[in-house]
Amino acid sequence: MLLKKKEMEGHVEMGLLGDNFDPSLIARIRDDGYESRSGSDNFDGVSGEDDQDAGDDTPAQRSKKYHRHTPHQIQELETFFKECPHPDEKQRLELSRRLGLETKQVKFWFQNRRTQMKTQLERHENLILRQENDKLRAENSMMKEAMANPICNNCGSPAIPGQISFEEHQLRIENARLKDELNRICSLANKFLGRPISTMALPSSNSGLELAIGRNNTVSGIGGIRAGSGFPMGLDMGMMMMGNDQVQVERSMLIDLALSAMEELMKMAQGDAPLWIKTLDGENEVLNFEEYTRIFLPCLGPKPPAYVTEATRASGVVMVNSLALIEAFMDMNRWAEMFPTMIARAVPLDVISNGLGGTRNGTLLAMEAEVQLLSPLVPVRQTRFLRLCKQQAENLWAVVDVSIEFGRDPTNAHPFVTCRRLPSGCLVQDMPNGYSKVTWVEHWQYDENVVHQLYRPMVGAGIGFGAHRWIATLQRQCECLAILLSSSMPADDHTTLSQGGRRSMVKLAQRMMDNFCSGLVASSARRWDSLHVGTLGEDVKVMTRKNEGEPGDPPGIMLSAATSFWLPVSPQTLFDFLRDDRRRFEWDILSSGAGTMQEVALIVKGQTPGNCVSLLRTNGVNGNETSMVILQETCADATGSMVVYAPVDVQSLNVVMSGGDSSYVALLPSGFAIHPDGPNVGRKGSPDSGGSGGGGSVLTVGLQILVNSLPSGKLTVESIETVNNLMTATVEKIKEALRSVG
Numbered sequence: 001m002l003l004k005k006k007e008m009e010g011h012v013e014m015g016l017l018g019d020n021f022d023p024s025l026i027a028r029i030r031d032d033g034y035e036s037r038s039g040s041d042n043f044d045g046v047s048g049e050d051d052q053d054a055g056d057d058t059p060a061q062r063s064k065k066y067h068r069h070t071p072h073q074i075q076e077l078e079t080f081f082k083e084c085p086h087p088d089e090k091q092r093l094e095l096s097r098r099l100g101l102e103t104k105q106v107k108f109w110f111q112n113r114r115t116q117m118k119t120q121l122e123r124h125e126n127l128i129l130r131q132e133n134d135k136l137r138a139e140n141s142m143m144k145e146a147m148a149n150p151i152c153n154n155c156g157s158p159a160i161p162g163q164i165s166f167e168e169h170q171l172r173i174e175n176a177r178l179k180d181e182l183n184r185i186c187s188l189a190n191k192f193l194g195r196p197i198s199t200m201a202l203p204s205s206n207s208g209l210e211l212a213i214g215r216n217n218t219v220s221g222i223g224g225i226r227a228g229s230g231f232p233m234g235l236d237m238g239m240m241m242m243g244n245d246q247v248q249v250e251r252s253m254l255i256d257l258a259l260s261a262m263e264e265l266m267k268m269a270q271g272d273a274p275l276w277i278k279t280l281d282g283e284n285e286v287l288n289f290e291e292y293t294r295i296f297l298p299c300l301g302p303k304p305p306a307y308v309t310e311a312t313r314a315s316g317v318v319m320v321n322s323l324a325l326i327e328a329f330m331d332m333n334r335w336a337e338m339f340p341t342m343i344a345r346a347v348p349l350d351v352i353s354n355g356l357g358g359t360r361n362g363t364l365l366a367m368e369a370e371v372q373l374l375s376p377l378v379p380v381r382q383t384r385f386l387r388l389c390k391q392q393a394e395n396l397w398a399v400v401d402v403s404i405e406f407g408r409d410p411t412n413a414h415p416f417v418t419c420r421r422l423p424s425g426c427l428v429q430d431m432p433n434g435y436s437k438v439t440w441v442e443h444w445q446y447d448e449n450v451v452h453q454l455y456r457p458m459v460g461a462g463i464g465f466g467a468h469r470w471i472a473t474l475q476r477q478c479e480c481l482a483i484l485l486s487s488s489m490p491a492d493d494h495t496t497l498s499q500g501g502r503r504s505m506v507k508l509a510q511r512m513m514d515n516f517c518s519g520l521v522a523s524s525a526r527r528w529d530s531l532h533v534g535t536l537g538e539d540v541k542v543m544t545r546k547n548e549g550e551p552g553d554p555p556g557i558m559l560s561a562a563t564s565f566w567l568p569v570s571p572q573t574l575f576d577f578l579r580d581d582r583r584r585f586e587w588d589i590l591s592s593g594a595g596t597m598q599e600v601a602l603i604v605k606g607q608t609p610g611n612c613v614s615l616l617r618t619n620g621v622n623g624n625e626t627s628m629v630i631l632q633e634t635c636a637d638a639t640g641s642m643v644v645y646a647p648v649d650v651q652s653l654n655v656v657m658s659g660g661d662s663s664y665v666a667l668l669p670s671g672f673a674i675h676p677d678g679p680n681v682g683r684k685g686s687p688d689s690g691g692s693g694g695g696g697s698v699l700t701v702g703l704q705i706l707v708n709s710l711p712s713g714k715l716t717v718e719s720i721e722t723v724n725n726l727m728t729a730t731v732e733k734i735k736e737a738l739r740s741v742g
Helices: 002-015 023-030 061-065 071-083 089-099 103-148 163-192 251-270 287-296 322-330 333-340 455-459 466-487 499-520 573-578 581-586 650-657 719-739
Strands: 042-043 065-066 239-242 243-248 276-278 286-287 309-320 341-356 364-373 381-393 394-405 419-421 424-430 436-446 529-531 541-547 557-565 597-604 613-617 626-639 640-647 672-674 697-708
Touching: 023 061, 042 089, 061 597, 071 089, 071 103, 089 103, 251 341, 251 364, 251 394, 251 436, 309 455, 309 466, 322 333, 322 381, 322 394, 322 424, 322 436, 333 341, 333 466, 381 419, 424 719, 436 466, 466 499, 466 626, 499 557, 499 597, 499 613, 499 626, 499 640, 499 650, 499 697, 541 719, 557 719, 573 640, 573 672, 573 697, 581 597, 581 719, 626 650, 697 719
Parallel strands: none
Antiparallel strands: 042 065, 239 243, 276 286, 286 309, 309 436, 341 364, 364 381, 381 394, 394 419, 394 424, 419 436, 424 436, 529 541, 541 557, 557 697, 597 613, 613 626, 626 640, 640 672, 672 697
């Protein structure tokens, strides 16, 4: 028992070290059986103060007095300990009554917990002091050796005895200068972090302290920091740099949270009924919350009173092997590219663990992301979370996310929807054909009051942010990448572009899609200022921004207007109507008088009909030369579809089609985002609005227009009214065109 206790304390000690991840911390992540008792196991009536009184007890009597607290009791005690490590008699009495423990058990638990924390801190301080002592001893030894055997910096031969005092003097001056520089840097770090930082806590970048006098009259490695070596993201034990917050967090707590989340994800991803219930369409699964509460302890604490919960599970096959998929998930930029219409912004905060042996197994990251549904009526979900990657078997990987809320300032509320992400993520299993089977679990708690009534059934059912949407988007993106990387052209791809030209066109279309999404929802990824004008409709959102030289945007003041509304037609019918070139004149006001529309190029991006990038040309009514060229991208999956387009300058487009740089092509995209209105949800004004089921669509319309191209131009009320009238006319024309469709 004593050996096991020492082993556990050794784990905790190593977990409290600086930001450089060590092998023992990796071992904790690999070991599924690890648990931190934190003073949770106790003897009835036995504590650090009463050990001598209990010394006369026989082993049999001790075993009878041994008491193991329940997980609920441990959680409650740990929660109270964070707030008050020294409870008074009244508080101990209240805890014993609430948890069903004796008061002396509560008293001894807190004594043991304080002793354990004190021991851990003392061990850590002793370890740092020993390291500093060893460092000084090594420095002293090398200085003695250098003084005993000086070398001439001109010829490289041993120096004459008369030079020893001079060279020693120069070395001491340089050593003192470097130490002063180190102290100055520590002083700056103290001001930045808001807490004292000791020079002992700073890891040395030199493995040895070379004291040789170089031939170029330089002194290298004398107790200083090597040029170009930056400060690590963590500086001191458990210090995490999260945006503007400076929060001291024990890394062992973060690791325990990540491991608990991984354990919950594995059970939820591999569990069956009654934990999961099939939806009416038989394709998706929703969580049985009663069964979930019975099985799991809330790792983030109880749900806030104003929050609602959504939890879904889905699985699918993607055209990528597991290792490539895991690499994409653990790289922030590539992860955002895998879900371009879902992730508005992704920022790395800290690397807590780099993994084992150069692999992603055991990698633990702290991240911040903004997840969006393409509608101005649904706020962006911003969350900070831990992401842990772990290899569960030879061909099975798991990636779990769980929210962390360190450093939130309650007086400075963020404009985004308040939410938190319970253990969510995916299992990725290799298949024999090089594909992967992905099982996704998505579990959110959020404030429903900020979501528009039109979208509440859809969001609550998981259509907006649920597992099925993550899987469908991932499948579509992997399919697109596979086609673009393939040397053979799809049968229905009738473009004559080269491979480089196709990729440049797809890259341009992707930027167009990103710009369109940023104009629909207010995220921090791109700066848009919201406008509040009384003449605007209730559900019409208008934003503006001014471009002052950013490439890829036309110079001047831009307006983005967006609105969402319900239509009594299926999503597929609406998608087919909006992408039909022959019926474009029925809704496109700006091109309705330009004549017929002709498709001149098509780049297929997937096997599903409609997943493509196309180039449209409008001809004059009298057969004149081309008056307008439109770049258009359409995409669709089981959770929704999009039609996005933008007029493009012909000369710039020719450069892109020949494989040139597309980043300088100016784009002002407009388009549509289509979502199903939710399973069995009726809508006001629909034939079955009584609640028997809608089967309709929710359409989001977004328009971006340049209202003033002058550098000194100003935004006017007339410009806003023009955009509002254009939006209103477009919506009415779509409704009129679809009025005859059942």
